[in-house]
Amino acid sequence: MDYVIPVILSAVALYGLIRKVNIFESFVKGAREGIKTVYVIAPTMIGLLLAVGMVRCSGALDFLTSHLAPFFERLSYPTELLPMAILRPVSGSGATALLTDIYKNFGADSFLSKCASVMAGSTETTFYAVTMYYGSIGIRKIRHTLLSALLADLTAMVMCVVTVSLLM
Amino acid sequence: MLSYIFAGMIICSLIFAAFSGNITALSSSVLDSSSEAVTLLIKMSGALCMWSGFMRIAKDAGLTEKLSKLFSPFLKKLFPDVDEKSEAFSYMSMNFAANLLGLGNAATPLGLCAMKKLREQSEDDEATDTMVTFVVMNTASIQLLPTTVAVLRRSYGSSSPFDIIFCVWVTSALALFVGLIAAKVGNRLTGKRRILQNRRQVYRWTM
Numbered sequence: 614m615d616y617v618i619p620v621i622l623s624a625v626a627l628y629g630l631i632r633k634v635n636i637f638e639s640f641v642k643g644a645r646e647g648i649k650t651v652y653v654i655a656p657t658m659i660g661l662l663l664a665v666g667m668v669r670c671s672g673a674l675d676f677l678t679s680h681l682a683p684f685f686e687r688l689s690y691p692t693e694l695l696p697m698a699i700l701r702p703v704s705g706s707g708a709t710a711l712l713t714d715i716y717k718n719f720g721a722d723s724f725l726s727k728c729a730s731v732m733a734g735s736t737e738t739t740f741y742a743v744t745m746y747y748g749s750i751g752i753r754k755i756r757h758t759l760l761s762a763l764l765a766d767l768t769a770m771v772m773c774v775v776t777v778s779l780l781m
Numbered sequence: 782m783l784s785y786i787f788a789g790m791i792i793c794s795l796i797f798a799a800f801s802g803n804i805t806a807l808s809s810s811v812l813d814s815s816s817e818a819v820t821l822l823i824k825m826s827g828a829l830c831m832w833s834g835f836m837r838i839a840k841d842a843g844l845t846e847k848l849s850k851l852f853s854p855f856l857k858k859l860f861p862d863v864d865e866k867s868e869a870f871s872y873m874s875m876n877f878a879a880n881l882l883g884l885g886n887a888a889t890p891l892g893l894c895a896m897k898k899l900r901e902q903s904e905d906d907e908a909t910d911t912m913v914t915f916v917v918m919n920t921a922s923i924q925l926l927p928t929t930v931a932v933l934r935r936s937y938g939s940s941s942p943f944d945i946i947f948c949v950w951v952t953s954a955l956a957l958f959v960g961l962i963a964a965k966v967g968n969r970l971t972g973k974r975r976i977l978q979n980r981r982q983v984y985r986w987t988m
Contacts, residue, residue, distance in 0.1 A: 621882070625839050632842040643837025647830035650890045651822060659818040664790035666814025671794035672801035702920075706821075713933060721939035730934055730945050734927030735953035739920040740786070746916045747908065749893050750900040754907040757967030761913070762920035765960030769922075772955050776948035 657748040661741060665704045674699060690774060693725050694732065698770045701732065702739035702763060709733070727781060731773035736766050833890050836875070852877055859918075859961070862911045869898035873915060880923050892919050910968040917964040921957040925950075 629636040668674065678695045685692055697711040715729045739762045747755055798807040852874045853865060863870045872895035879888035895915065903909045908916075927949050934942035 622835055625835050625842075625844070628844060629838040629842040634838060634841045636838045636841075639838045639841040640834035643834035643840075644830035646837070647833035647890060648826060650833070650893060651826040651829055654893075655819075655822050658822055659815055660787060662818035662821070663811065663814050664787055664794075666810045666817065667794035667807060668790050670803060670806045670810035671796075671798035672803045673793055673797035676797060676801070709929075709933070712930075713937065716934065716937035721934045721937040721942075726934070726937075726939075727945050727948070730927070730930045731948045731952050734924065734930045734945065734949040735922050735956055737920050737922045742920045743916060745889065746892060746896050746919065747912075750896045752900070752906055752908050752912065754905075755916075756908050756913055756971055757964065758908060758913045758916050761917045761960050761963035761967060764963045765917065765921045765956040768959040769952050769956035772952040773948070776951050777945070780948050780951070781944070 653749055654745055657744055661744050662704075665707065669700075669704070669707060690771075691725055691728065693719070694728055694770075694774070697729055697732065701736050701770075702766050703741075705738040705741065708738075724777065727777045728773045731777055732770060735773065736769045739763060739766055829890065836879075836891065840875075859914060860911050862909070863899075867898070869895050869902070872898060876919070877923070880919070881925055888919070910972060913968060914961065914964045917960045918957070921960045922953045923957055924953070 626636055629639065674696060677699060678692070681695060682692045685695060693715065697708050697715065700711060701708040712729050712733050716726050719725045739759075743755065743759055743762060747753075747758075794807060798804045853870075856870070856874050856877060857865055860870070860873065863873070872891050876888050876891040876895055879891055892915070896912065899909065899912050899915070903912075926943075927946065930945075930949075931942040
């Protein structure tokens with residue numbers, strides 16, 4: 614697994630040399646574009662991470678999970694996964710923190726940990742992506758983007774339990 | 782839309798913090814999370830520059846066209862409004878390829894470039910059908926190897942951290958499918974309304 618990235622980089626560099634590209638000049642040009650991207654997305658990121666940090670600290674998330682728990686128990690959905698399921702579309706690092714929490718409490722090879730891992734591996738930080746993609750080009754009316762994306766997340770949140778129960 | 786989400790999150794957290802007595806933690810988190818955001822940006826800017834540098838090499842060497850060709854039959858069906866030979870299409874297919882390989886830091890700048898190109902084709906500040914489908918595709922995970930999760934599981938003592946891979950494939954494929962179907966159905970529903978409006982205008986003109 615550790616080979617993947619170095620091999621890709623070497624392959625690209627070698628391919629560039631074979632095609633007679635001035636690869637270092639190309640690299641510098643690309644890296645300059647990269648730093649420009651950082652410059653463009655920085656204000657959006659700061660705004661979003663600020664709001665996410667506030668929601669996490671305020672106890673709103675705990676409130677939501679504790680009140681939704683009885684309903685999800687009836688659906689036989691493991692309540693231990695709820696905080697992560699709620700946080701996943703909003704904050705990638707926050708969800709990772711909750712994922713390690715589940716590993717720590719239940720063991721990395723437990724049923725819950727496997728479900729949580731599948732959820733983490735098959736979803737993205739939806740709000741971050743939507744904000745980033747539209748924010749960078751100044752689109753304000755996003756139509757049904759968020760709804761469709763959250764439906765996909767919901768599917769992953771249900772299917773991670775279903776697949777781990779059936780296939781493992 | 783984004784303004785409402787932003788305001789909603791901030792106001793909700795104030796209300797909840799006031800009721801649960803977390804107001805001290807909330808006020809310190811305001812400063813902490815903004816500086817954390819800058820730390821994260823500095824941390825990721827190195828990797829971002831590295832990937833965009835190497836992607837530039839790949840692009841200058843003509844790798845873009847090759848990858849585009851590989852995925853174009855699938856993407857052509859998904860994005861019927863985008864010209865196959867346009868720069869937007871090649872950025873989109875490169876973004877797809879980078880996502881597939883799990884190169885999140887490479888996929889994002891490519892995706893943003895694609896959005897910039899798509900923006901040039903639209904007049905107002907409303908998302909086009911293509912934009913909606915493309916963003917939804919990027920909010921779903923199409924990563925072949927869930928490396929980050931596997932690394933984490935390994936560090937917490939898992940004996941075979943990649944044993945979940947088949948479940949990840951099934952789950953993410955289904956999630957992507959549902960997301961794309963929802964995007965397409967939404968495009969159809971909201972698109973119809975616009976055609977009707979246009980027709981009404983044409984009708985008015987011919988009257």
